[in-house]
Amino acid sequence: MTTRHTVRTYKSSEPLPPAEQLAGKLAALASEQDRPLDDAAVDMVINRVIDNAAVATASLGRAPVVSARGQAENHPYTPGATVFGLPQTQRVSPEWAAWANGVAVRELDYHDTFLAADYSHPGDNIPPILAVAQHVGATGEQLLKGLLTGYEIQIDLVKAICLHEHKIDHVAHLGPSAAAGIGTLLQLDKETIFQAIGQALHTTTATRQSRKGEISTWKAHAPAFAGKMAVEAVDRALRGQTSPSPIYEGEDGVIAWLLSGPSARYEVPLPDSGEPLTGILDSYTKEHSAEYQAQAWIDLARRLGTERPELRDPSNIRSIVLHTSHHTHYVIGSGANDPQKYDPTASRETLDHSIPYIVAVALQDGRWHHVASYAPERAARPDTVELWHKITTVEDEEWTRRYHSLDLAEKAFGGRIEIELTDGTRVIDEIAVADAHPLGARPFGRAEYENKLRTLADGVLADEEVDRFLALAARLPELTADELTGLTVTPIEPVPAAPKGLF
Helix, strand or coil: CEEEEEEECCCCCCCCCHHHCHHHHHHHHHHCCCCCCCHHHHHHHHHHHHHHHHHHHHCCCCHHHHHHHHHHHCCEEEEEECCCCCCCCCCECHHHHHHHHHHHHHCCCCCCEEECCCEECHHHHHHHHHHHHHHHCCCHHHHHHHHHHHHHHHHHHHHHCCCHHHCECHHHCHHHHHHHHHHHHHCCCHHHHHHHHHHHHHHCCCEHHHHCCCCCCHHHHHHHHHHHHHHHHHHHHHCCCCCCCCCCCCCCCHHHHCCCCCCCEEEEEEECCCCCCCHHHHCECCCCCCCHHHHHHHHHHHHHHHHCHHHHCHHHEEEEEEEECHHHHHHHCHHHCCHHHHCCCCCHHHHCCCHHHHHHHHHHHCCCCCCHHHCHHHHCCHHHHHHHCCEEEEECHHHHHHHHCCCCCCCCCCEEEEEEECCCCEEEEEECCCCCCCCCCCCCCHHHHHHHHHHHHCCCCCHHHHHHHHHHHHCHHHCCHHHHCCCCCCCCCCCCCCCCCCC
């Protein structure tokens, strides 16, 4: 069973004990060690560990990943944690491993997602929790429980508390979830986890400018920073240090000044004591390296372009209008009013948040590739630019309603496409969810996750390294502490050296 907890602002004159605060309730959830394990949730944790390794492997040579890894290398530590791309024997301090691995996982925007009142990539919980697990010599079962907590709390917060309408970046839900997951991993008491959650939230609340306009490389660093702060928050809490409280409900707290104000009420759903943590089953991964709202549109566009090749020629097209949700229209669509979303010289980070660009390329190419589809020469191709500039979005109330629905059977992330050709004919089609979605045409299972790793590792990892990792990940719940250090990957060729910074 799940209980909805009402969260609101309290005046300083109104006492609110820790146990009644949202942070306290999250800490209570995280401190409960004897919850039963759900088989499907356990299996999905393994899938997402594989998924993270896949997308991290594909990004090992990209500049933000090289930079973050270089920073981590300058913080060697024993016992420490491993870093994607480095030998297993090379260890760094766990907060820096969380940082480097977090950037590698997020760089291509290619791992799992959950969307409801707000947005999230709950797989961002894995790097910090795994880093601490390796550092302290935890077992696979301890790691599993920590990851289930991290996923559960982030997804439950995302279901209830909207950050983006106040231009707060969604990693503000990640700091608390990662800290709570580490608390579960370490079997900490409620008070220590409570203090860690408060610090993690306080230090990871930032604006959404990182996802607006000319999107910078910080987009990959933002969740890694939240994971790093979560590790540090737990460290401080273990040393007896306390946090701002009530962090959510205080008169000068997050709700009162950063969210919907003193009169706001949020209903946060949390599983009851004794219930298994299954929130991870509500999330879904990506088949394509692009913003999640683009996944279904890529599938629809590549199908339409294959079935009707004439749609690929901009001279045949008068206009293409995507009728879609509020989020898709205002964040990655023409409703964002970002000129950069139509700029052929825009950064990769900007292009993967431009649904007009993504639909144009998928329509013309009949596929989506994590490198080729973003190449500068691909973005600058004249016929693509011409087609791209004929694509706009509009919000459709029904698609917005379905986007926000908590009924997973009707929750949707696509929309309706209306194409007007120059000869006056119209092509109308629609798609609700991506092909890889659990309700899509080709849902992802273990075989698809494994294939994703093999595909992205081609030419980067030796086949033996891929086989080793997959065999180890499949045994996650039973791994010993020594075996847990193997949940990383080392490439065939040495990774690029990082540019010099301060250290």
